[in-house]
Amino acid sequence: RDLHSFPTRRSSDLPGFWYLATSEKNQPHVRPLDKVAMVGGEVYFGTANNKKMFAQIKKNPKVEVVALNNFGVYRFMAEAYPEADQAVAEEVFIKMGKPFDEKISVAVKLINIEKY
DSSP: OOGGGSOOSSTTBOOSEEEEEEEETTEEEEEEESOEEEETTEEEEEEETTSHHHHHHHHOOEEEEEEEETTEEEEEEEEEEEOOOHHHHHHHHHHHTOOOOTTTEEEEEEEEEEEO
């Protein structure tokens, strides 16, 4: 299954439980993502620039994602990069229903998504 077959109600709605794995010093770190959104056909999640996860992504953008919903389990490899366009970043946070603080909020885009 690939991300485009992930069952959604709307193009901006990616329901279910999402988990992101990063690595640091050869040790994996997995955490839940509370919200994920599609903006302009791209997949994003939000974080803060003072979080350990963000520092790990900056050092090594290769991540793995597991998403679960009523239709199944989806596993992906991807690369995660901060969105440079602040207007897009704000839109991501709005779609996720989260407050946006231009000093610390970061929208992270998943690219080169491959299922496995």
